[in-house]
Amino acid sequence: MDASSKPHRIPPAMGIYAERHNIFQLMQNMTEALLIYQPQDPIEFMIEHLKKDNDEVPSVFVLGPPASGKTTIALWLCKHLSATYLCPEELLRNKLLHRSREALVHQKREGKVPSDLWASMLEERLGDVDCVKLGWVLDGFPETRKQALQLQSVGIAPRHVVILKAPDMVLVERNLGKLVDPLTHEVYHTTFDWPIDFTVQKRLVRPDGISPKATARRLLESHRNIPGILQTYPNNHKIINADQPCADVFAQTLNFVQSRPHSEAPYTPRVLLLGPPGSGKSLQAALLVQKYRLVNVCFGDLLREQVAGRTAMGDLIKPFFGSGYPVNDSIALRVLKDRLAQPDCLSRGWVLHGFPRDVDQAVLMKQMGFEPNRVFFLNLPTDVAMQRLCQRATDPASGERYHTVFKPPSDEEVHHRLRRNPRDTPSRVERKAEVYARQVVDLEEYYEHAIFLNADQDPYTIFENIESRLVKPLPVTPARMQFAASPEGHL
Incomplete structure (x- = not known):
């Protein structure tokens, strides 16, 4: 509409309907998807996009240095948002992915998996029905700007990027006390999170790469890579102080993840x-x-x-x-x-x-x-x-x-x-x-x-x-989301 012709004689019911059903945001999301995937048949693509009905499901990266609590926060987010938990280890263990075996070979032979291979596996995994319908939270990936750009090139763009940050001394202390349950892959800590079950206690093992020297090397690598990742996601990231009680970190993370991005939709208060x-x-x-x-x-x-x-x-x-x-x-x-x-x-x-x-x-x-x-x-x-x-x-x-x-x-x-x-x-x-x-x-x-x-x-x-x-846009409140500030559901 021509702004110079204001005031527009638009029935109030039109604006109310558009706001209630997010018509502008829906059109914006479809336009973004068209530009990202550039399908041969745009009409059929938009029809399929509407059928998915997943514009409001979570798509979150949880990133940070070693021992910053990424896994704990990611798992709690999945529990409260009913989303699917993803991590690099889960992708490698998933035998249903066509290139998971190839990725394992690369890891054993070269010690790392190429960025394009990670992107290919993640793209395939995000096409599964649980990720499409429930949303997903990705823990600890991407680790570098190159990986982030590779994900963008295949159309993987998170709505929210959470960066956890804490002093190195705190991270070293946390990392040295880390233990893993080889059966469930749950992470525990000798001081902060010791399991109650005696059977679990007996089978805990110390993961590789947590010696003081290895921890310092990983921290240095993380400090080098985080600025590049922030440049890749300049408008949808939030840095959260991880040196505070875990429930407080989670509350801030949940509040950010449930917030809507700024919309350019016409808005009449x-x-x-x-x-x-x-x-x-x-x-x-x-x-x-x-x-x-x-x-x-x-x-x-x-x-x-x-x-x-x-x-x-x-x-x-x-x-x-x-x-x-x-x-x-x-x-x-x-x-x-x-x-x-x-x-x-x-x-x-x-x-x-x-x-x-x-x-x-x-x-x-x-x-x-x-x-x-x-x-x-x-x-x-x-x-x-x-x-x-x-x-x-x-x-x-x-x-x-x-x-x-x-x-x-x-x-x-x-x-x-x-x-x-x-x-x-x-x-x-x-x-x-x-x-x-x-x-x-x-x-x-x-x-x-x-x-x-x-x-x-x-x-x-x-x-x-x-x-x-x-x-500011009101937070997303789907019925399946539980608004709580702790994993037990207490406010």
């Missing part, structure tokens, strides 16, 4: 802020408007503008203001629809607060074609809300707002003329908080992908959190 009175919805909306030029849609202000403008809709709203009852849903939705359908909301996006009050209104809003793509619940205890609202007042002479605790007036004369808004009386605030508490449980269930924030903290900290969730 539609933000909904929900929270009890005093939770700071108006302030957060103002901050978003100031920085991102969103349209600030305060539902209460919309109603008051209609009444003040003496419009036909305002005449219908005015009796509700006098009685203290909520405005009828049909009237409220007509006012909201008229505002959200304006060109500025369609082209710049909006931040809505003060609506919906309950699930019925949320459903009606969705049926109108206006659905938020980011929902934030600002949680705040009632006693804190009472302190924030019931002790604020306004100077009628200057319009300046004060608070008896957080911003008291320094002038005694100003203090005496302060006036409190009738809406901030303790009884009214408490009643509003009770109404919100009754409705919020159903709203939380309805907006199942909402983000919950603690509103009892510095407002700019809250804004940074909202901002980070607004500008």
Whole structure:
């Protein structure tokens, strides 16, 4: 579309559908695959690509120097993501691969396997159904930039590359205590990870190449090769400090692997802020408007503008203001629809607060074609809300707002003329908080992908959190993924 023709008259439902089903990302993935594989029949290739339905499955390299914990982290990732574990040793042992025997011959004769042979075996293995449908995590490969480029030449490109890093002294100490179970190939350590099973203890053996001299040589080789690997994957790698508890390393790795890469998809923010009175919805909306030029849609202000403008809709709203009852849903939705359908909301996006009050209104809003793509619940205890609202007042002479605790007036004369808004009386605030508490449980269930924030903290900290969730893609959350910070599944 021509950007100069904005605002585009696109039905809101189109953008919602495209975002929900990742249409732009789907087209981008297919285009990338076409450029990588350059098939003779692009249409048939794209059909087969769609049938695989594996754009969101993990494809991860876990790299690092010896004893950095690559195998442990890779195995834990596979367990939590239900992915397939791969490593060079597994490829050599896999007799189903056509060139595994050739690779073993090279290893015995020359001490190493050529890069093109590794790439060929890995390409064949990644074509198996478990790797295609579940995804894969590759442990300890590639080791050099040449190997990485060879993998790229056959179309093997990971979505995430994890680089584990730790001081050499720590790595040497870890490596010298390493033991391997020859039956299961599990790695153990004499100090940090000793097996409980006595039978396993008896059969542990010390692997080759872990003497101090051999370890130093491997570390030096790793230090030489890592910069080249980082150059090969400049935009999708993350360096993680491995000199910390293993659960912390895993938590950081899992968070990175579940993150989506930056997308160039057109994105119009539609933000909904929900929270009890005093939770700071108006302030957060103002901050978003100031920085991102969103349209600030305060539902209460919309109603008051209609009444003040003496419009036909305002005449219908005015009796509700006098009685203290909520405005009828049909009237409220007509006012909201008229505002959200304006060109500025369609082209710049909006931040809505003060609506919906309950699930019925949320459903009606969705049926109108206006659905938020980011929902934030600002949680705040009632006693804190009472302190924030019931002790604020306004100077009628200057319009300046004060608070008896957080911003008291320094002038005694100003203090005496302060006036409190009738809406901030303790009884009214408490009643509003009770109404919100009754409705919020159903709203939380309805907006199942909402983000919950603690509103009892510095407002700019809250804004940074909202901002980070607004500008970054939401993490991948397939049903088969378990979001946990430790291998036992405890948060």
